[in-house]
Amino acid sequence: MIAAHICSGCAVRDRALCASLDDVELDTLNALGQRRRLTRGQTLVWAGEESLVCANLLSGVLKLSAVTPDGREQVVGLLYPADFVGRPWAELADFTVTALGDVELCVFPRKPFERVLEDHVRMERLLLQRTLAALEEARGRMLALARLSAREKLAGFLLDMADRVQGCRATASGPVTFDFPLTRGEMAEVLGLTIETVSRQLSRLKAEGAINLMGARGITIRDRALLEAA
Amino acid sequence: MIAAHICSGCAVRDRALCASLDDVELDTLNALGQRRRLTRGQTLVWAGEESLVCANLLSGVLKLSAVTPDGREQVVGLLYPADFVGRPWAELADFTVTALGDVELCVFPRKPFERVLEDHVRMERLLLQRTLAALEEARGRMLALARLSAREKLAGFLLDMADRVQGCRATASGPVTFDFPLTRGEMAEVLGLTIETVSRQLSRLKAEGAINLMGARGITIRDRALLEAA
DNA sequence: CCGTCGCTTTGACCTTCGTCAAACCACCTC
DNA sequence: GAGGTGGTTTGACGAAGGTCAAAGCGACGG
Numbered sequence: 334m335i336a337a338h339i340c341s342g343c344a345v346r347d348r349a350l351c352a353s354l355d356d357v358e359l360d361t362l363n364a365l366g367q368r369r370r371l372t373r374g375q376t377l378v379w380a381g382e383e384s385l386v387c388a389n390l391l392s393g394v395l396k397l398s399a400v401t402p403d404g405r406e407q408v409v410g411l412l413y414p415a416d417f418v419g420r421p422w423a424e425l426a427d428f429t430v431t432a433l434g435d436v437e438l439c440v441f442p443r444k445p446f447e448r449v450l451e452d453h454v455r456m457e458r459l460l461l462q463r464t465l466a467a468l469e470e471a472r473g474r475m476l477a478l479a480r481l482s483a484r485e486k487l488a489g490f491l492l493d494m495a496d497r498v499q500g501c502r503a504t505a506s507g508p509v510t511f512d513f514p515l516t517r518g519e520m521a522e523v524l525g526l527t528i529e530t531v532s533r534q535l536s537r538l539k540a541e542g543a544i545n546l547m548g549a550r551g552i553t554i555r556d557r558a559l560l561e562a563a
Numbered sequence: 564m565i566a567a568h569i570c571s572g573c574a575v576r577d578r579a580l581c582a583s584l585d586d587v588e589l590d591t592l593n594a595l596g597q598r599r600r601l602t603r604g605q606t607l608v609w610a611g612e613e614s615l616v617c618a619n620l621l622s623g624v625l626k627l628s629a630v631t632p633d634g635r636e637q638v639v640g641l642l643y644p645a646d647f648v649g650r651p652w653a654e655l656a657d658f659t660v661t662a663l664g665d666v667e668l669c670v671f672p673r674k675p676f677e678r679v680l681e682d683h684v685r686m687e688r689l690l691l692q693r694t695l696a697a698l699e700e701a702r703g704r705m706l707a708l709a710r711l712s713a714r715e716k717l718a719g720f721l722l723d724m725a726d727r728v729q730g731c732r733a734t735a736s737g738p739v740t741f742d743f744p745l746t747r748g749e750m751a752e753v754l755g756l757t758i759e760t761v762s763r764q765l766s767r768l769k770a771e772g773a774i775n776l777m778g779a780r781g782i783t784i785r786d787r788a789l790l791e792a793a
Numbered sequence: 794c795c796g797t798c799g800c801t802t803t804g805a806c807c808t809t810c811g812t813c814a815a816a817c818c819a820c821c822t823c
Numbered sequence: 824g825a826g827g828t829g830g831t832t833t834g835a836c837g838a839a840g841g842t843c844a845a846a847g848c849g850a851c852g853g
Contacts, residue, residue: 397702399702399703399705399706400706401706401710401711405710406710407705407706407709407710409702409703409705409706410702420695420699421695422692422695423695423699427699427702427703428702451688454684454687457684457687457688457691458681458687460691461687461690461691461694462652464691464694464695464698465650465651465652465653465694467698468694468697468698468701469650469653469657471698471701471702471705472627472629472639472640472657472658472701473629473639473657474705475629475637475639475701475704475705475708475755476629476630476631476637476639478705478708478709478755479637479708479709479755480631480635480636480637480755481631482809482810483809483810516829516830516831517830517831517832518830518831525705525708525709525710526810526811527810527811527812528830528831529810529811529812529831529832529833530809530810530811532831532832532833533810533832533833535832536832536833548818548819549818549819549829549830549831712839712840713839713840746799746800746801747800747801747802748800748801756840756841757840757841757842758800758801759801759802759803759840759841759842760839760840760841762801762802762803763802763803763840765802766802766803778848778849779800779801779848779849
């Protein structure tokens, strides 16, 4: 019952992969899991190194990034609470996983985790469905990276953040205020731009009255329609 | 035994998802499957429409493409023989699937196919592993689309094609000759460029002696190292 | 053999975005 | 309050690649 006890207080108990397990099954998994915290900038996994762990993200945001041989970097995915981290059955890690803010994880050693996965069809199915969803998202972002202008990328990104921040609350068109979990540089990495271009486009959107910027992190969406037009 | 008979002659019997099924199980699936041919340019699925089918690709090449509201297009994936087509459990199709050349498919109605999938853990696992691999590939291409120059994209693409064409034969560094399955326009769609840029970069690579072009389709890799340097 | 059709190549020009450089700003420590 | 430090903004400039336009090339049908 210890496991059930620990997990029952878990913020993502019914949204993460674990949602597919009952309390008894959870014991097995919990015996493997270990809580871990990361602070801003710390990295959990390095691309190309041996892939030793999988994890559930409990709180905070992680970035998944790829790097060219000569050092150009691209963020290829953002992970939010309840998302799954890592790639079962892969000997080497594909991408670098880094904390964007302070982060809490529930970490499992990869090999034993694979065994649990193989023994629990429902969990495996849930992972399959999430992977299919992630694949769709990645492909959607390929379109964005390759074909949208800097302005369009930014507008789309802001709308995305806004929706995510206010949970799944109905998107009333009233102004929304929130703080970025990312710096300009990180936004640039996500959108395939440079830091200067991000800054310039934000200034431009502000000048046009679509948004308002307060300090480096604060933002409020003033005219959602104007953003959606891009 | 009819099913086993049909499938046993299948070119991808032991490479497609079906590889996870024994001859008896294959009967179930075969009862659902239907051969279908497409000719160059025909499309199997339209993005946004109801998702009615899944399929195994038997021969030929398919492209998966996404389109912006205003008509800009991006190819987000290429599918080769033995690859799986479609997204189980999705009500709507995410992307448009179009034949690049003449194509043979083994098509299943989605809903019944999902049931088979749910009843065959090994097949579900194989699909999961393939989806994870596809996700990695998609993310790798995000890096390429966002951060590589036109020249680098093309060089990488040519090397890729060359490797794929000569099967998994050891990549001797001798010159390789083959035909593109794609037009310049399609290459542009894949690489996130315009047709003119593709043409110009190919001409440049030819001028530098890295490749040779014969007619619109023929190509030979003359200096592999030169391409790899990009 | 000629004309047409689809695709490719090449050129001239222009826009967008990246590069380099210099302030600027907020926040923190001393 | 002085001085750092890390992130941000702004400007001037240049290069890569997109756009528009015209010609070239090869295959096919008449």
